[in-house]
Amino acid sequence: MTTRRTFLGGMAVTGIAAGTAAQAAAPRATIVSTWDFGAAANAAGYAKMRAGGSLLDVVEAAAMVPEADPENHSVGYGGYPDRDGHVTLDAVIMDDAGGVGAVAALEDTVHAISVARRVMDKTPHTLLVGEGATRFARDQGFPKVDLLTPPAEQAWREWLKTSQYKPEANVENKRGPHAGPRGGALDHDTIGLLACDVLGRMAGACTTSGMAFKMRGRVGDSPQVGAGLYVERGVGGATSTGLGEEVTRVSGSARVVASLRAGLSPQRACEEVVRHIAQLRGDAIKGVQVGFLALSPRGEVGAFCLLPGFTYAVTDASGATVVLKAPSLFAA
Ligand code: ASP
Numbered sequence: 229m230t231t232r233r234t235f236l237g238g239m240a241v242t243g244i245a246a247g248t249a250a251q252a253a254a255p256r257a258t259i260v261s262t263w264d265f266g267a268a269a270n271a272a273g274y275a276k277m278r279a280g281g282s283l284l285d286v287v288e289a290a291a292m293v294p295e296a297d298p299e300n301h302s303v304g305y306g307g308y309p310d311r312d313g314h315v316t317l318d319a320v321i322m323d324d325a326g327g328v329g330a331v332a333a334l335e336d337t338v339h340a341i342s343v344a345r346r347v348m349d350k351t352p353h354t355l356l357v358g359e360g361a362t363r364f365a366r367d368q369g370f371p372k373v374d375l376l377t378p379p380a381e382q383a384w385r386e387w388l389k390t391s392q393y394k395p396e397a398n399v400e401n402k403r404g405p406h407a408g409p410r411g412g413a414l415d416h417d418t419i420g421l422l423a424c425d426v427l428g429r430m431a432g433a434c435t436t437s438g439m440a441f442k443m444r445g446r447v448g449d450s451p452q453v454g455a456g457l458y459v460e461r462g463v464g465g466a467t468s469t470g471l472g473e474e475v476t477r478v479s480g481s482a483r484v485v486a487s488l489r490a491g492l493s494p495q496r497a498c499e500e501v502v503r504h505i506a507q508l509r510g511d512a513i514k515g516v517q518v519g520f521l522a523l524s525p526r527g528e529v530g531a532f533c534l535l536p537g538f539t540y541a542v543t544d545a546s547g548a549t550v551v552l553k554a555p556s557l558f559a560a
Contacts, residue, residue, distance in 0.1 A: 307437025420467025450473025
């Protein structure tokens with residue numbers, strides 16, 4: 229378990245790292261997450277770390293921020309519903325000691341990531357879905373909450389007029405008070421999080437309401453270990469966002485981690501999987517966004533995507549956060 233001392237130890241290491249090559253190679257405590265809204269999530273994760281939380285506590289606390297944000301229409305409360313009007317959530321949490329918990333098609337529960345953690349901590353299973361996941365959440369004391377907010381319902385009713393599935397890349401960049409409902413669009417954007425400490429231990433989390441107006445019962449990449457998230461001790465971690473079907477069909481995050489194991493840097497590993505998807509899928513991924521984010525146990529970060537616009541947030545052991553644009557394979 230990571231203690232405050234082990235994570236914050238990274239502050240000293242980071243400060244000294246400029247000095248010698250040996251010191252520069254030491255792990256640097258780092259939290260990374262997908263999209264601009266990852267910055268607020270990272271801040272909550274960092275606060276949890278400073279309070280002495282484990283790495284699992286850190287990624288869970290971070291993931292809970294967008295889950296509770298009604299303005300975020302792609303994660304948790306306020307998320308866009310499926311095409312039948314039900315908001316259904318997918319989430320996974322994992323550490324580098326084989327701990328995994330996940331839920332898919334969870335309903336009426338704000339914090340899917342915390343239910344996923346209970347699956348990990350309290351059951352012999354790794355994934356609960358649908359009615360069983362929702363019943364488990366109630367049994368565990370998570371309050372029943374209607375997740376469909378008026379703006380999300382309005383967007384859904386607008387979408388029903390055409391009921392068209394048409395990918396809209398980088399929806400997150402258009403989000404906000406002036407965005408309005410996007411009828412006819414296939415909105416999606418997940419928060420994926422990775423954290424490492426000064427000992428090089430790691431954990432990750434991924435949580436989403438998935439593709440807006442999806443078919444009832446559709447599960448994306450996000451809660452699937454190896455697709456939306458993968459973490460391996462001593463090797464690194466990866467997480468994904470974008471059109472989940474394109475990530476799932478290549479076990480995207482596991483592929484990134486396999487590349488890290490083979491010696492690629494986090495940046496090269498993200499590039500490799502995105503190129504692979506593009507080559508495999510050709511015209512089928514025209515206009516589709518997929519983005520990967522990777523972290524090594526030493527705090528090295530990589531990110532790459534199909535289309536411009538994928539952003540990610542990096543928080544170092546001093547608590548400083550930067551939001552960066554990932555390079556992309558295609559110009560637009
Ligand atoms: N990957 C998520 C899904 O397909 C959505 C997203 O990240 O945009 O469910």
